[in-house]
Amino acid sequence: MPLSPPTAYDQFHLPTGDGHALYVAQYGQADAPATVVLHGGPGSGTQPSVLEWFDLARQRVVLFDQRGAGRSTPLGEIAHNDSQALVADIEQLRKHLNIARWMVVGGSWGATLALMYAGAHRERLSTLVLRGSFLASEREMQWFFQSLKAMVPQGWAALVKDWSETQQHQVLATLTQQLLHGTDREQHDAAMRWAAYENSVMQAMNGKLIEATTGSAQQTSDRVLAKYRLQAHYLSQGCFTSERTLLDIASGLRDLPVALIHGTYDLVCPPENAVKLAAAMPHATMRWVAQGGHTPADAGIAAALRSSIQALSSH
Numbered sequence: 001m002p003l004s005p006p007t008a009y010d011q012f013h014l015p016t017g018d019g020h021a022l023y024v025a026q027y028g029q030a031d032a033p034a035t036v037v038l039h040g041g042p043g044s045g046t047q048p049s050v051l052e053w054f055d056l057a058r059q060r061v062v063l064f065d066q067r068g069a070g071r072s073t074p075l076g077e078i079a080h081n082d083s084q085a086l087v088a089d090i091e092q093l094r095k096h097l098n099i100a101r102w103m104v105v106g107g108s109w110g111a112t113l114a115l116m117y118a119g120a121h122r123e124r125l126s127t128l129v130l131r132g133s134f135l136a137s138e139r140e141m142q143w144f145f146q147s148l149k150a151m152v153p154q155g156w157a158a159l160v161k162d163w164s165e166t167q168q169h170q171v172l173a174t175l176t177q178q179l180l181h182g183t184d185r186e187q188h189d190a191a192m193r194w195a196a197y198e199n200s201v202m203q204a205m206n207g208k209l210i211e212a213t214t215g216s217a218q219q220t221s222d223r224v225l226a227k228y229r230l231q232a233h234y235l236s237q238g239c240f241t242s243e244r245t246l247l248d249i250a251s252g253l254r255d256l257p258v259a260l261i262h263g264t265y266d267l268v269c270p271p272e273n274a275v276k277l278a279a280a281m282p283h284a285t286m287r288w289v290a291q292g293g294h295t296p297a298d299a300g301i302a303a304a305l306r307s308s309i310q311a312l313s314s315h
Helices: 048-053 083-096 109-120 138-145 153-159 171-181 184-205 222-235 243-251 272-280 299-312
Strands: 010-015 021-028 034-038 060-064 102-107 125-131 258-263 285-289
Touching: 010 083, 021 083, 034 083, 034 109, 048 060, 048 299, 060 083, 083 109, 102 109, 102 299, 109 125, 109 243, 125 299, 138 171, 153 184, 171 184, 171 222, 184 222, 243 272, 258 272, 258 299, 272 285, 285 299
Parallel strands: 034 060, 034 102, 102 125, 125 258, 258 285
Antiparallel strands: 010 021, 021 060
């Protein structure tokens, strides 16, 4: 039987002052060096499985759900919700917990956010771990929503089923229109399509046969709908940053211990992203995971995270 996740020694909601309240949980040792983990998405919410990367007998781990995600409230709210607000939230949380400096760990969208936080509050980071990094570029949007159909043809066909040719050439714009401005039925349909497509991509990275699924056969919860509304809100705005800005931030972190982790078979965030970051941060430790996918559900990715975090914990 799988082990139960560790119990948090502290849980609370932190009001941001503009209508949001962040769910926060702390694990490990209250007097130990601290790490904050930034979840992906945007909108995915934190997962207790990330605690497996840490030695909770010697470390303090802070998990929180970003605005509108997970157990933060209000669920799915896009008002007062942008990258700059999330960076401010991380710093507000650090101050609230009276942590002088902490390790920052982020994966996928969480890596994007970790870079933005490092750019604004470099002096508050002790170390930085970036996994499967996303650089918020048009190049990546085009890859995931359009070009990736060559790798997951059945999943992509289900995503755009019954759409016009124009809609099929503008997948993200179509999903955004439906999720943010459509009827309730259109919003749920778009969320189901996106979720099924994302699952087909994850299956492809795991080497499993892809079978086309139809959104109409799925039940979409409020939490799933909230997740994809948040993603549409952020991705349609370029995540309120740019690849150039993120790489400029990275190039300014020369004195910060950094670990970069990327799977060579990552279909969500192309390995090219890690090459760009490594060029901007030649001092960083680059850990390629052979045949690794995108998420820590991949055993190789999880092992690289554990070893990188432990190696950097001495700083």
